[in-house]
Amino acid sequence: MSPSPDLPNSERATGGETEDVAPVAFEARILALLPQLRRYSRSLTRSDTESEDLLQDCVEKALVSRSQWRGTNFKAWAYRIMTNLHLNAHRFRIRHPSVTTDGSEIEDLVMTSADPLESRKLMQSLASLPAEFRVVLTLVVVEGYTYQEVADMLDIPIGTVMSRLSRARHALREKMREAKIIPLRRPR
Numbered sequence: 001m002s003p004s005p006d007l008p009n010s011e012r013a014t015g016g017e018t019e020d021v022a023p024v025a026f027e028a029r030i031l032a033l034l035p036q037l038r039r040y041s042r043s044l045t046r047s048d049t050e051s052e053d054l055l056q057d058c059v060e061k062a063l064v065s066r067s068q069w070r071g072t073n074f075k076a077w078a079y080r081i082m083t084n085l086h087l088n089a090h091r092f093r094i095r096h097p098s099v100t101t102d103g104s105e106i107e108d109l110v111m112t113s114a115d116p117l118e119s120r121k122l123m124q125s126l127a128s129l130p131a132e133f134r135v136v137l138t139l140v141v142v143e144g145y146t147y148q149e150v151a152d153m154l155d156i157p158i159g160t161v162m163s164r165l166s167r168a169r170h171a172l173r174e175k176m177r178e179a180k181i182i183p184l185r186r187p188r
Helices: 009-013 023-045 048-064 074-095 116-127 131-142 147-154 158-178
Strands: none
Touching (some): 023 131, 048 074, 074 147
């Protein structure tokens, strides 16, 4: 992966992980993470509107809290902010229930298939997974993070990441079998 041209030379040399970050470089990092943060917020909320709200809140919180970043792992820091915001909102909704009118589910997840019906069944299967399984599955399989990176982002032990991923894969396999989705394997 090549360094971002928006980062100063001192940050390019270290992969962009330095202690003192100029405001422009900090904002450039946030902008570079937007696609990944958007996918992550989508996997957390399963709703277009809620995911955009969560993304906006996360970016705002990161910009306001820029002085709290210690320069170790920017992605993990941003993901942790989003996770905390989502958990806080979830707790609030449990304490203060309301009726939602948003009918859009995870229709535009980054999945493609030749058969639209199969894609829809797959997305419904993903959406039906418990949130903690879906989040780990998304971070490892879709985003390509290592188990340790996911453990750091979610502030959970690595064994929990492996356990949740295994359970998520098993549950997804079962749901796909129930939905009669036949996985096609590439010839070896």
